[in-house]
Amino acid sequence: MMTETGDQTLIKRINTAIVLEAILRGAPLSRAQISERTGLNKATVSNLVQELIDGSLVCEIGTGQSSGGRKPVLLEFVATAGHAVGVDLGVNYIRGVLTDLKGAIVAERVTALRQTEPEPVLNELCACVDGLISLAPPSPYGIVGIGVGVPGLVDDSGTVLLAPNLKWRGVPLRDRLAERYRLPVTIDNEANAGALGEQKYGAGRRISNLVYVSVGIGIGAGLILQQSLYKGASGFSGEIGHMSVEAFGKPCACGNQGCWEAYASERALLERAKHSGIEGVDDLDGLLAAAAAGREDVQALLAQAGEYLGIGVANIVNAFNPEAVIIGNRMTRARPWLEDSLRKTVVRRTMSFPLRHLQLMFAELGDRSAVMGAAEMAISGFFARLKAGAVIPGRKRNGQ
Amino acid sequence: MMTETGDQTLIKRINTAIVLEAILRGAPLSRAQISERTGLNKATVSNLVQELIDGSLVCEIGTGQSSGGRKPVLLEFVATAGHAVGVDLGVNYIRGVLTDLKGAIVAERVTALRQTEPEPVLNELCACVDGLISLAPPSPYGIVGIGVGVPGLVDDSGTVLLAPNLKWRGVPLRDRLAERYRLPVTIDNEANAGALGEQKYGAGRRISNLVYVSVGIGIGAGLILQQSLYKGASGFSGEIGHMSVEAFGKPCACGNQGCWEAYASERALLERAKHSGIEGVDDLDGLLAAAAAGREDVQALLAQAGEYLGIGVANIVNAFNPEAVIIGNRMTRARPWLEDSLRKTVVRRTMSFPLRHLQLMFAELGDRSAVMGAAEMAISGFFARLKAGAVIPGRKRNGQ
DNA sequence: AAGACTTTGTTTATTGCATAGACAAAGTAA
């Protein structure tokens, strides 16, 4: 079996993580406060803090107010001890960010994609990453990793098994990037990345069970259950766009019939607009402009999309009983015209008990949900490595 | 925050758990073998084993074959160091089991229920539990707990919030039983109990991500994700019977339309039989007898139920990507007539990647899935307490 | 301004646990 056994180093790693966690969430904190909050002995905290300082992860930022005795020395996490690169690989764009270890954006790059074949896309992607890395200021840990969100199915070796809208099949993205950059690389589905981004930096902060529904050309979902991303047995969970909501409805390329995304996605919306003979609107932007201009037929169409969206959301709520459902990706732009019918449908179709504590929200990070989640994958990987191997003090590396 | 901090007792608890786990799954094992498998030092294993022996949880069962040196002393878990009570509270029956700590059934009791009001049901339930407890042989830890599965929604205080078929609302079942028996009591949904039962003792042994679909009068699901029961934000996950599979289908009492259970449950099946003018079959047993007798109209009806079942199962697979889906509860009796159409539908409607590793199975424990899961809740509670508080050596208590 | 508290953070002695390695016990093979 060889599960990790308990020994002294394990204790130390656990307690170091506890101290670091306390600092991360408690902002400026003194050693005494950490001791009190965590229950660790003052001496223990002092020791561990010293090692974190030696490891450049924590620094003293001066003294605080006295409460009747010696002034406390305040500690702060060194957000710029390293940087992370996050990439959102879209169907017709690449968005990349360089962030510090707290997820603050240091630099951003957006490129339009004109072709979808793997090689040219990879070249663009690397150009984006190169540019971001070159902007990274020197830091003790340098670039700690690269995270990428892609519009398709990814297995746990970081290979893109299938990305229909890019027409990719079996592209070993992680290996390619890892080989080129010699850095830890994490690849995941765009919806999973979006879920992570919103959970860490957006509408879902501190929520332990949430479903992020990415409504774009298709529909996907990222599931955060019990604090962590649930990826299913083989990494393909969340293909919720292909849940039947009309048992014998429209046939879908996936083999199923009446798939949710055939009714509630951007593509479905556009098809319906075409079918209804609504003219002069061949993309989402056109449709939204028309709605904004007061065209009632378009508004009705959007409201209907809201209802279909609500049907699937209700299914999700009944099945998962999450604390929050967050609607993200392109269709959020239609929020003003679909939110009302969406909410009404969800309320009507969801069982009363799971509904009671449900928050139905829209992505707070807008079109940055996925890219922030991608960066977060790199950051959390760094912290996981810290926890696994303890702090390596006195590192000095360049941002390059 | 006050997360559990790392200290010496934590190490010891972790390692004790590792040793116990190794013995539990490795059957007869010597100290040397445990040391090798777990990576713990021989001396450490010796110490911990000695404490487990003092705590009556492990015993030496003689020597094994020599492999060229001193004979090993084989160790075994003492399954009868305590006993657990599991109860499956059905709509018209109560089934109870007394098991040892390995889940082996020591005694069983089944009672028919003629009424559903809380008080009489509670009396029957207690009579059942009393009877089982009186049959427990004396043991070091006595009765370690009581687990109960109920056909309804349960909150985390063990109150039955809503059990439509029993017409219960707000019955504080756990408190009532805990007060009477002064024992740890766990209450959960019947589907959750069934999922646990099958995962631990049935078709889903050792599978870390599985969905147990309880198809009875209604449909519920128990979700085991990443090794543990997922109960949602407020304990109401798995109400998957009320997932819409026909967006604008039959209205349901829950407020939704086209709920899965309105098409694929036992109740739906019987209604359809009635509607189709099929006579002389007013319950499931009658229907199955007719199918067995070769009535083709009834067989077609069952095949149709299999298809509807498959539609929902495909939705589950697309959303959760589990390693296994296990069909349980009453409708499993119709397996011979619905399995074929069920499997075909699932294969056709599920995306190819999640399908690849999917096992679609029927409950192996038959009508004991839930009761075994209930017992398992009590047993795992006992082990959790052991891990939390280490072994208390030299206990002597009576089964009473 | 002096003395009496208070709070912070470090130092010291102690304790508990795992570990490596030595060792005794109990076996096999030749």
Add this chain to the structure above:
DNA sequence: TTACTTTGTCTATGCAATAAACAAAGTCTT
């Protein structure tokens, strides 16, 4: 009988957390 193996215990050591003492740096009262 002798040499080698394997099992399980014993011993000395090291590491990490802890309580308690302590030094440092404050505040507050009179």
